[in-house]
Amino acid sequence: MQPDPAEAIAEQVFTALADPSRRAILADLATGGPTTATDLADRLPITRQAIAKHLTLLTDAGLLTPTPAERRRIRYHLNPAPIQLAQQFLAALAHDWDTRLTALKTHLTD
């Protein structure tokens, strides 16, 4: 296996999406717009530090981008590109499965 970049990204994206707290963060970001760690800590039932860890993980996965704001705040905003890549991954899976099914069908009706 050569270092497949798409696979690596899929890995990170799916692990990122696997955690409930992380999904909550993403949902908040998607509906409420860019926010900071402490603001999220007010809205979620976990500590700021826990949220900070999730934010770095999400940033490493390419899902988030941090931007410095006023005072010492850092605002995180969503990055749609990796999400689309994950969608393509799922589409490829479904596609392979579908073509296998139709091939079987035509073989049976042969």
Added chain:
Amino acid sequence: MQPDPAEAIAEQVFTALADPSRRAILADLATGGPTTATDLADRLPITRQAIAKHLTLLTDAGLLTPTPAERRRIRYHLNPAPIQLAQQFLAALAHDWDTRLTALKTHLTD
């Protein structure tokens, strides 16, 4: 939010997709068609028991369905429904994000 069933399924599907071995199993199933645990153990670098664990997890996630076959074999085949649900989840995320962006844009050009 009450126990959202779609969220629960998304949880299981994304955790299932997060593991490389599990993705390998799904890819094998998608391209090669239904197989058994021992057959997969020949093709993957892990033990049959490890594969069996993954298979039960994938079955619990609704991604696989076991069907008894000849002798004592059990053949697992893919189930496309949860995959489509996961795709919808990602689409919803991207959609919310997109609408937020366009709303911001129209607000700025207002």
Added chain:
DNA sequence: GCTTGACGCAACCGTTCAGTTGCAATACAT
């Protein structure tokens, strides 16, 4: 009846992970 192939169950090991607590550093306001 005995062997062979396939599966299930249970215990165990090492690693990773989510979350917490505690503390240092830095920017701005008064």
Added chain:
DNA sequence: ATGTATTGCAACTGAACGGTTGCGTCAAGC
């Protein structure tokens, strides 16, 4: 200068996870 708010770093804990080994079980063929 002192206080307040926000972030970053480090150590720790408890639980979950991936994987292995070992053993028991059950169906079919000789």
